[in-house]
Amino acid sequence: MRAGVVALATVAAVLTVPATSAAAAVPAPQPGTLVSADPADTTPHARDGETRAFAQIGDTVFVGGSFTQIRQTAASAWIARPYLFAYDRRTGAISTTFLPALDGAVNSLVAGPGGTLIVGGAFKNVNGVSRKNLVALHPGTGATVAGWVGRSDGGMIRDMALYGNWLYVAGAFNWLNGAAHSGLGRLDATTGAVDPTFTVDATVGRHGTGSYAWTIDLTPDGRTLAVGGNFTSVDGLPRNQMALVDVTGTPTVLDWSTEKFVAPCASPATFVHYVQDVEFGPDGSWFVVGTNGGAGWPAAYCDALVRFETGARGAGQLGTWVNFTGNDTITSVEVADNIIYLGGHFRWLNNPNASDAAGPGAIDRLGIAAVTPATGLPVNWNPGRRGSDTMPPGTSTWGSQVPVLWRGSDGLYFGHNSDGMGREYHGRLGMFPLAGGRTITPKNPPTATTGHLYLGTAEGQLAKVPFDGAALGAPTTVSQPTYTGAGATWRVSDRIYWSHLVPGTPTGSRLDISMFNGGAIGVPWESSGYNDWFNPAAMTGAFFLDGRLYYTRAGANALYYRYFEVDGNYLGATEFTLPTTGMTWSSVRGMAWVGGRIVYGATDGALRSVPFDPAGAPAVNGAAATTLAPATAALTWSTPRMFFSVQ
Known part of the structure; x- marks a missing residue:
């Protein structure tokens, strides 16, 4: 705790990670809140070495590392303040009263009980007194807390974690407070005494x-x-x-x-x-x-x-x-x-x-x-670890380390061994604020089981068929002039994703998006330039569920999936195969997820459905499939261009 592949038709030949997935955990996407990608402008700067640790007590942020100097702004004079300093998180003002003296790097910080600051690292002396690699300080002055006895011998403290009054420590030590402990230990956070039951x-x-x-x-x-x-x-x-x-x-x-x-x-x-x-x-x-x-x-x-x-x-x-x-x-x-x-x-x-x-x-x-x-x-x-075009002299925009990312009360703090972040100067440290961030809400296909199946019947034309999860109604023909050169199609939230034949693209087809409101398909746009390696035209059917794009592909008798992130429309570079039985996936043409079942067409023109459990072994058992409709002269369910929508 420091507070993929080529065009789909040839994927099997180049896959370099295991492509078979047994029954396993299938995490469901949850809402998340992103911090702003624009770092705060008020944080101080450090130079030499790197920032390795943060902690917060009240409105004071404490910063530890191997740096030796700090300054308030890009134009300020450098101040000798090696290894540990504090500043006001609201204004960025460097504390002039918190002035501990350490003779080695700080690797970890913890806000301890009673308002103390517990410091772990690679030092021998603090404030002129022997304090091997562990010390508790008063947060206002940096004075050593009298009577706090924690220390490590034989090597540094690399990391710490606090729960209640237990302080867990990790590092390269062989002893804690004179007792043999190799690499791990647990202390009383109030006194620094070693817990003898942790062995x-x-x-x-x-x-x-x-x-x-x-x-x-x-x-x-x-x-x-x-x-x-x-x-x-x-x-x-x-x-x-x-x-x-x-x-x-x-x-x-x-x-x-x-x-x-x-x-x-x-x-x-x-x-x-x-x-x-x-x-x-x-x-x-x-x-x-x-x-x-x-x-x-x-x-x-x-x-x-x-x-x-x-x-x-x-x-x-x-x-x-x-x-x-x-x-x-x-x-x-x-x-x-x-x-x-x-x-x-x-x-x-x-x-x-x-x-x-x-x-x-x-x-x-x-x-x-x-x-x-x-x-x-x-x-x-x-945001990227990039500096501005006018970085101060002697700074670097890129380095080998980001030793720490830490969520404080107001944002995500970062420590690194360079000076550029978000195309700005942030010497060795900075913070991405919560203010200006955004919430990511998971998106999925409709959860309702009553709506319409849409089936491509000609260029720019769909059959709209009422469907209640079990029975079909009478189809009507709907003109969709923007829906041409289409292949496998699937619904996510208020839009459809679809395979679109586009001359001049790397594979000849492109994964596009169209809004789908009021039953009308909008003008398509490219999902993401990061997906141009993928050949969606090879898919014979597809649907999306819980961060995964499930699909079949031409000439292959399997149900595949890739991860797909709607926030950015990024397609996973690795193809996985689901365990299934009793299905002829090579004959599937068009798929949709409706109420826990895969509704699918086939080369024989019939429409069927089968239960789907992505975490199951098998995920699909063809013995449970049911026929919803046979092929008729009026309607043949044998095209990848099929999707389900409530509209």
């Missing part, structure tokens, strides 16, 4: 190196601790880089492990460990891990953002979803308001099929991004 150690470093815990986080109920770092054993059990610990009663390592952090990535010498940050979701039922590592995916989760389910048990756990960057580092993650934010020196997301380049499906995101918890796809938020 879980993270040991045996990878590739013969010294072990350490690098990142920790707690579920909101304080019952489960996630830990990541350079270890292969936790409390004597095999756990490579990641473990979950039940911290109720006597702390115990949970029966959860994954093999995806075992194999080395690009170079064990360069990337001793590659788990960089871990963060739980708002209800604690899932967590995300950000990694670095370079080459090595998909065998290992290198340079990726991964979601896991907290309640899963057993060895060999796989990610619910994985978003690969294409060999660029993720150094920090933060979950806030049902949005996952990530920072690092990545250039793209949704990029599993290229290395150090933009592959098919890659979405530009320069060092900072926001993704949805349901699928891991980016949303339409893209």
